Amino acid sequence: MDSSRPVRHSRRVRQDSPATPYLQAATSRGLEVCVAVLKELSAVEAPTDPRTSQRMSRQRTRDTAAEWALRRLLHARGLRYRVDAELPGLPRRRADIMFPRRRIAVFVDGCFWHGCPAHKTAPKSNAAWWAAKLARNVERDRETDAHLVERGWTVLRIWEHEDPEHAADLVEAAVRSGHSGP
Numbered sequence: 194m195d196s197s198r199p200v201r202h203s204r205r206v207r208q209d210s211p212a213t214p215y216l217q218a219a220t221s222r223g224l225e226v227c228v229a230v231l232k233e234l235s236a237v238e239a240p241t242d243p244r245t246s247q248r249m250s251r252q253r254t255r256d257t258a259a260e261w262a263l264r265r266l267l268h269a270r271g272l273r274y275r276v277d278a279e280l281p282g283l284p285r286r287r288a289d290i291m292f293p294r295r296r297i298a299v300f301v302d303g304c305f306w307h308g309c310p311a312h313k314t315a316p317k318s319n320a321a322w323w324a325a326k327l328a329r330n331v332e333r334d335r336e337t338d339a340h341l342v343e344r345g346w347t348v349l350r351i352w353e354h355e356d357p358e359h360a361a362d363l364v365e366a367a368v369r370s371g372h373s374g375p
């Protein structure tokens with residue numbers, strides 16, 4: 194658990210952090226992205242060099258694009274959902290897409306941040322710090338999964354590199370399967 198961590202959105206962004214490119218991107222793309230960006234930024238206390246900042250910036254952009262693509266497809270298929278929704282019993286963790294009545298939580302996991310086996314990379318500078326940080330991310334993901342499953346939730350994790358149509362098929366099948374209610 195991460196009870197020692199401060200509330201995410203209240204953390205200040207340092208002037209020398211990689212905030213600027215993210216926030217510029219957020220300005221041009223709207224509030225929703227801004228929230229997602231801040232969520233990711235606030236998880237980063239990184240010592241950075243310019244190359245790492247660039248990598249993180251690209252990574253976050255792709256991640257967001259993957260979320261958007263999936264949400265757009267789900268919406269077009271008539272599904273309605275919550276975005277960036279707080280998880281039950283885990284107030285500091287959020288699902289990218291949630292179907293609360295179905296108890297389905299969908300996470301679109303960035304390949305870098307969440308350790309995709311096909312695409313994960315290891316920053317060269319501050320290598321030990323990054324290794325620990327990324328390992329913690331993966332550990333936290335598994336904790337989150339276990340927590341939700343124990344409470345009867347279905348957890349769907351989609352890698353950002355996955356085909357959005359395929360991801361939408363998976364989500365739609367889960368939402369439309371079995372259960373009663375809308």
Ligand SMILES: [Zn+2]
Pocket residue numbers: 304309310311312313352353354
């Ligand atoms: Zn990947």
